[in-house]
Amino acid sequence: MSDTITVFEVGPRDGLQSLGVQVATATKIALIDALARAGLRKIEATSFVSPRWVPQMADAGDVMAGINRQQGVTYAALTPNERGLDLALAAGCDEIAIFASASEGFSHANLNCSIEESFARFAPVMQRSAEAGLPVRGYLSAVIACPYDGPTPPAQVHRWAERLLEIGCYEVSLGDTIGAGTPDTLGNVLKPLLHDIPADRLAGHFHDTNGLAGDLVVRALDLGLRTFDASVGGLGGCPYAPGAPGNIDTRKVLECAAALGFSHGVDLALLGDAEQIAMSIAAR
Numbered sequence: 001m002s003d004t005i006t007v008f009e010v011g012p013r014d015g016l017q018s019l020g021v022q023v024a025t026a027t028k029i030a031l032i033d034a035l036a037r038a039g040l041r042k043i044e045a046t047s048f049v050s051p052r053w054v055p056q057m058a059d060a061g062d063v064m065a066g067i068n069r070q071q072g073v074t075y076a077a078l079t080p081n082e083r084g085l086d087l088a089l090a091a092g093c094d095e096i097a098i099f100a101s102a103s104e105g106f107s108h109a110n111l112n113c114s115i116e117e118s119f120a121r122f123a124p125v126m127q128r129s130a131e132a133g134l135p136v137r138g139y140l141s142a143v144i145a146c147p148y149d150g151p152t153p154p155a156q157v158h159r160w161a162e163r164l165l166e167i168g169c170y171e172v173s174l175g176d177t178i179g180a181g182t183p184d185t186l187g188n189v190l191k192p193l194l195h196d197i198p199a200d201r202l203a204g205h206f207h208d209t210n211g212l213a214g215d216l217v218v219r220a221l222d223l224g225l226r227t228f229d230a231s232v233g234g235l236g237g238c239p240y241a242p243g244a245p246g247n248i249d250t251r252k253v254l255e256c257a258a259a260l261g262f263s264h265g266v267d268l269a270l271l272g273d274a275e276q277i278a279m280s281i282a283a284r
Contacts, residue, residue: 005257006227013044015235025059029066034274036070039266047078048087064091095135102157105148126168138169145180154189179209183219199224206248213248217256233278
């Protein structure tokens with residue numbers, strides 16, 4: 001099993017979108033470039049969504065056009081539909097992501113449709129992405145608990161994670177959306193999944209709402225996961241717990257892994273440059 005971890009940096013998209021503030025395009029570009037210089041090799045740079053619903057991402061095309069692309073870095077974007085895919089292709093994104101939920105309540109609240117309906121919407125995106133040779137990553141939210149439905153049965157997580165892989169996603173990011181997870185509840189989700197899905201096709205996306213995200217990283221590493229989503233400087237609070245931490249800090253993931261003997265290839269001194277930009281954004 002690999003002794004190297006991968007951090008999928010989500011700060012420029014998930015982090016900034018969660019903050020709900022407008023950030024200058026030049027600042028977003030500077031943040032992404034700083035992350036690439038630090039050695040992050042997977043960066044979710046933006047999302048191609050309706051500016052009416054997510055005005056923070058209205059400059060997605062300009063961001064992608066302005067970054068100084070580094071060799072070996074994958075620049076990804078969230079694309080909820082074919083229109084988003086068209087824009088992502090035009091912008092030269094290296095991969096895209098789609099977003100599903102493991103709970104019906106969260107799917108209806110966040111996507112305005114049932115889980116099954118969301119997969120019907122994914123079908124043309126997946127087909128056209130395959131034709132274009134564009135890798136697709138799948139997000140699965142509320143894998144521990146849902147703010148509307150309560151605890152999520154592990155069998156539901158299993159069902160929809162497998163479905164995302166079946167339709168063509170190369171990896172499924174398992175999101176503890178409200179930060180409700182503990183090492184035990186995470187284990188209850190991961191153990192049955194890992195009977196049927198290789199660990200290298202799963203990633204952990206943990207929120208630090210209750211201060212346990214680092215413990216979840218350790219538990220996931222113990223069970224074989226090697227990819228983790230994280231946000232530089234912890235950008236992005238938890239939308240269901242105002243004032244609480246949200247996305248786990250990139251540095252915390254790296255430190256948790258390093259303490260257990262895993263390598264990561266990120267220059268922590270250079271990461272500090274990106275953290276300074278993140279802090280300036282968060283202070284607004």
